[in-house]
Amino acid sequence: MHFKIFVGERSCYDEGKRTAETLTMDYHRGAGVEVRIARIFNTYGPRMCLDDGRVVSNFVAxxxxxxxxxxxxxxxxxxxxxxxxxxxxGLTALMDGEHIGPFNLGNPGEFTMLELAQVVKETIDSSATIEYKPNTADDPHMRKPDISKAKELLNWEPKIPLSEGLPLMVNDFRNRILNENEGKGMK
Incomplete structure (x- = not known):
């Protein structure tokens, strides 16, 4: 057996989520408490922390x-x-529904990191450069949610494509970064 997946730099994140789901279901079965389980995939939008470490906010900032x-x-x-x-x-549909889950809540449309970088460049500054750095060995090659269960049981699917949502986030980030710079005496 190969256990590399359990000892990588990111494994605590994945294992933590798996543990939380297990504990939630144990609580449901043991105490009879009504629960819902959502598996939330990469989410972006206005009011995110400017430097939260997620790829969309990183690229935009x-x-x-x-x-x-x-x-x-x-x-x-x-x-x-x-x-x-x-x-x-999606979360509202899950909470209002009768099904426990787990439900994948995400957008199944995929982008490579280079495609995302290009979209951000086109949206903000076409002269922006890309810098490559080493990746962790256990970074997943693909993350694409299967939302068929959410579509069927919650009547939910995402509606806002990246091409519509990203400019809203960019406007918010631009305003906050401008205010941040003005507060430091920069223009």
Whole structure:
């Protein structure tokens, strides 16, 4: 047997989520408490922390600040991105429904990290550069949610494509970074 997946740099994140689901179901079965389980995939939108470490907010903040966009690895790994209002609608449907889950709440549309960097460049600053850094060995090559269960049982699917949601986030980030710079005496 090969246990590499359990000892990588990111394994505590994945194992923590798995443990939380197990404990939630144990609580449901043992105490009879009504629960819901959502598996939330990459979410973005206005009012996110400027430097929270997630790829969309990182790229947007870097481009606005005229810094290179940091891509880890070769940039071919894929992720999917859902706008915050889609997540809120999914969580509301889950809470209002009868089904416990787990339900994958995410946007199944995939982007490579290089494609995302290019979209951010086109949206903010076409002259932005990309800087490559080594990736962790256990970074998943793909994250794409299967939302068929959420579609069928919750009548939910994301509505806002990246092309519509990203500019809303960019406007918010641009305003906050401008205010941040003005507070430091920068213009």
């Amino acid at each position: 870097q481009a606005i600040r005229k810094q290179p966009l940091t891509v880890y690895g070769d940039g071919k790994q894929t992720r999917s991105f859902q706008y915050v209002s889609d997540l809120v609608n």
